[in-house]
Amino acid sequence: MRVVLLTSWHAAGTAGSGVAASVRGCRDALHAAGADVRVVCPERDRAGYIRNSIARIAFNHHLRPLDLAGADVVAGFDFDGFALPRGGPPLVQINGGVLADVVRFERGPVRWTLVQLAQLEGRAARRAAAVVTPSRYAADTVARLYGVPAGRIEVVPFGIDLADWDLRLQAEAPVESDEPAILCVARLYPRKGIDLLLAAFAHVIREVPAARLEIVGAGLLDRWLAGAIAAHPGRDRIAWHGDQSPAALPKFYHRAAVFCLPSRHETFGFAALEAMAAARPVVALGVTAVPELVSHGETGFLARREDPEELGALLVRLLRDPAEARALGSAGRVRAAGYSWQTTAQSLQALFRRIV
Numbered sequence: 001m002r003v004v005l006l007t008s009w010h011a012a013g014t015a016g017s018g019v020a021a022s023v024r025g026c027r028d029a030l031h032a033a034g035a036d037v038r039v040v041c042p043e044r045d046r047a048g049y050i051r052n053s054i055a056r057i058a059f060n061h062h063l064r065p066l067d068l069a070g071a072d073v074v075a076g077f078d079f080d081g082f083a084l085p086r087g088g089p090p091l092v093q094i095n096g097g098v099l100a101d102v103v104r105f106e107r108g109p110v111r112w113t114l115v116q117l118a119q120l121e122g123r124a125a126r127r128a129a130a131v132v133t134p135s136r137y138a139a140d141t142v143a144r145l146y147g148v149p150a151g152r153i154e155v156v157p158f159g160i161d162l163a164d165w166d167l168r169l170q171a172e173a174p175v176e177s178d179e180p181a182i183l184c185v186a187r188l189y190p191r192k193g194i195d196l197l198l199a200a201f202a203h204v205i206r207e208v209p210a211a212r213l214e215i216v217g218a219g220l221l222d223r224w225l226a227g228a229i230a231a232h233p234g235r236d237r238i239a240w241h242g243d244q245s246p247a248a249l250p251k252f253y254h255r256a257a258v259f260c261l262p263s264r265h266e267t268f269g270f271a272a273l274e275a276m277a278a279a280r281p282v283v284a285l286g287v288t289a290v291p292e293l294v295s296h297g298e299t300g301f302l303a304r305r306e307d308p309e310e311l312g313a314l315l316v317r318l319l320r321d322p323a324e325a326r327a328l329g330s331a332g333r334v335r336a337a338g339y340s341w342q343t344t345a346q347s348l349q350a351l352f353r354r355i356v
Contacts, residue, residue: 002036004071006080008056011041029345040067053113073352079121090355093128100145105191122146129355134158134268135289159341168250180319181212183256185271188219193262203312205234208319218243253278258318269293276332281325283314299332
């Protein structure tokens, strides 16, 4: 079967980190399963959220028939594929974001831009032969906000290549430190809850003064985060590493004691899955799709509300009890093994065959 994966994010970049990771994972797994897979994407991402969004829309309008030549099916990520002409290969939307749901967390020009993108995403979802989402939460939201019949939506969780992940983890020397690290990996959007994490860390350092916070990622909140760290009472205990390549990420998980991303909105949670694959306990908010991936009291802890004191107390508990942290991390590792790209590819191929 000949499959075109269509994305207006640069597939090798870090700007659209979740989408780029899902494109790469689907590409490699489908290829390993015997499919003829080709990725159609821009050569690079543009600087700036709004500028890049305009470029992504233009990318869709400028697609040529030659770009999709020979495809049996086109899998468009998020809103990509909205401008494809009728009569071509069937479109499957792989929706890992649900932009009409995300828009409630933004303000100003970014919110206005997201409203436009959500309209295009809804158009692509309604015209697609099928919509794939990585979680039940995302599936229910697509049906509710985009008016897609539930029978055309299929839940296919994303995965992780554990063999490759382990090789990269093992390349790092074991880290022993009297300064336990809390790790957060995220694109810096308001919905990711970095403000809540910083407030919780102020509680943590009162109880565990040796604790450190490491933040990996960049995005819309770069300027805000720089100022927030400078004004934080634990600023000397916080390291912000900015964007990092996928190949560089394992070393950060390797030296962390706990992973924490108190995101207000997730349709899957790649970073939490990576943390579990590294046998690290996860502390997060128990909202949206997060409880589908992280089991409270089994692979980590889920705060019931956006309360820095509650979140901080959960982090302190794990920093003070390394044995419990290891037990939760070990259970998370077992759970992560159930999320393989091979399984994702098998589900996608079965769907593609039904549609074709």
